[in-house]
Amino acid sequence: MKRRSVLQLLAVAVVVPFGVAACGGGGGGGKASSTVRVTLANHVWTDGIKAAIPEFEKESGLKVELTQLGEDQLSDQYNVKLNAGSDEIDVMMYRPLQEGKQFAKNTYLADLTKHVSSDASWDWKDFQPGPVTASTFDGKVVGVPIITEREVLYYRKDLLEAAGVAVPKTMAELEAAAKKISETNKGIAGFVARTNKSAAVTQFSSFLYSFGGDFMDDSGKSTIATPEAKAAYAFYGGLINKYGPANVSTDMSWPEAMAIFTQGNAAFYTEADSLYKNATDTAKSKVAGTVGFAALPAGPAGAKPYNIPSWGLAINSASGNQDNAWKFIQWATSKERTLAAQKAGVPGPRSSVWADADGISTYPKDLAEAIAFSAEHGVGHDRPLVIAVGKAREIVGEPIVTAITGGDSAAAATTSNAAFQKFLESDK
């Protein structure tokens, strides 16, 4: 009796852990499968795709397994899974300028060059050149852009009217208007924008270009301590320091800065155009009816907002299901889907949707004009184009925070310049 029970217990003890392990590995497998596993970020674009997936499943006979995550969780997920060579992800939504180089260099991204040229009706040539360049690594296409964005000026029509100021066309006018409004309206900031060291870099970049600077020169040397760059740091940070919200936090990314604007506590706000729905949607914004849009004001070097592909779709190179994964991408980035997404408020990367009157029919008129201006004069990057972007952003973002808190941003720029130069030399 006892011996038998010992054996039975033993059997259970051995089988249970393995059983659990088998469950954990279940559903994997590197072979082509009719289930496409897609990982997407939380975004208005994703909401639209999610609703349309049944259409795709019906057309293609494939099944889509969708994982949806916040931006940071998505990055962490990729870091863990792709690092381990996992084939659990087929299609991945990624940020070409943030992770693109790193992922491509690590060979996480499958080569899509053959796929993109295989279907003339899908039309790869329809994609704008800037986004295409950002999705290409070493001459190979590694991603298909899905969302583009440019920095525009959000402003409150009512406050500008009450203060009797016109929509600023230059940085100097912007500062004067912000000053006037913050002085005449107690508790309302003249200007707000992102303040977190890393998050602010992209929105600061347009100011940097408009003042005649950039993060690095053609030979790959750091240029963040040039007189132009120092002036840009002092201007962006100074606007927030002098005319920003009281007790301004240095942790603000777009949700926090947007909240201040949509709560009615700021007159001007510079932010990516792809987030405009947050300001004009009455469910999200207290000031929905009074928001106006304009192109970024011109600095000493003109108005040079960034114009970039913020998100793209790629295929995990370890996936055994690449052909079906491509079918999903082909559908999700088709002209029809891009047009539908654009009408829902997501600026697309295809030239055709911008040429189509229907494509901009849902946009506020002033925003459509601002976007058209930015698309024409835009710069193709909004952060240093390096491999370890996360680290680079923290280095070049340091003087922004110094300026916001009223410190000596020129000295901070000199210090950061040395650190950034050292970083660039090791960024391989």
Place this chain on the structure above:
Amino acid sequence: MSVSVKTPAGRRSAPPPRSFSDWANQHRKWLFAAPAMIFVGLLIIFPLAWTVYLSLTDSHGSVRAPSDFIGLNNYVTVLSDTDRFWPAVGRTAYFTFTALAVEMVLGMIIALLLWRPFRGEKWVRVAILLPLVATPVAVGMMWRLIFDPNIGFANQMLGWVGIPPQPWLSGQYTALPTTIFMDIWQWTPMVVLILLAGLTSLSDEPDEAARVDGASARQRFFYITLPLMMPTVIVAILLRSIDALKTFDILYATKGKGGGSFHEVETLNVYAYGLSFDYNEYGVASAVLIIFFLIIIAFMWVLTRRRKGAQQ
């Protein structure tokens, strides 16, 4: 069913194994421990050994990419880094010791108050334990809203009594104390729970004898209760300090990657996370983690020795 139950004496003189079941029966203590040992080996020893290995290489970008063995270079880099590493060590120590000290004193006071039975005792105990059951990330989000400098409830309350708004989590010098406050709010109940268990198990006689001898309440606490409670107090310190050293969730939930724009709440854990998940510098991150691991081990060793001393 005819197998007889062997007596211990019979087992000692068992014949050599004839079948697997005999063998299994004779080695059952190893067999039963095997799954746990395999589990520990796979999930604790292997990752630890792998981290040690990574810390000796220049692995970055991807752990699957080829990396060079660079000996102790990462440790030299880390230990000579006065910009991020040492401030992070300082913050970790500051966070742990401040939170621990306040939690122990506050926990002891609350435990003493709850020690003697009173009406509504159960309700009070449940209410005190509530913060403990909340998820740390949710706690972080909740306090982040309360402490928002512009729309938060904390500044509104200060406004009612005429105090100007404070920056709380967004201030360069107030962020770390604010997160310490959150840690105290959440974890004091656990200290109360442990100390209360210790207090309830104390016998009443020494206290009564001291009372008869005319000792004051203060004297009875410092000369009778506290010394008798020492082993329990050290257990509470041990558990709380290890937890506090490793705090990550509330810091990350309130300040994000890098612990804020000035790294104001960047402790060792947050730093190591940033190095590996934001910078992809796995070699350096592993070195930081190994150093951190050694600090925790050393800390535990000191405390366990103190505990043994207290028990004797």
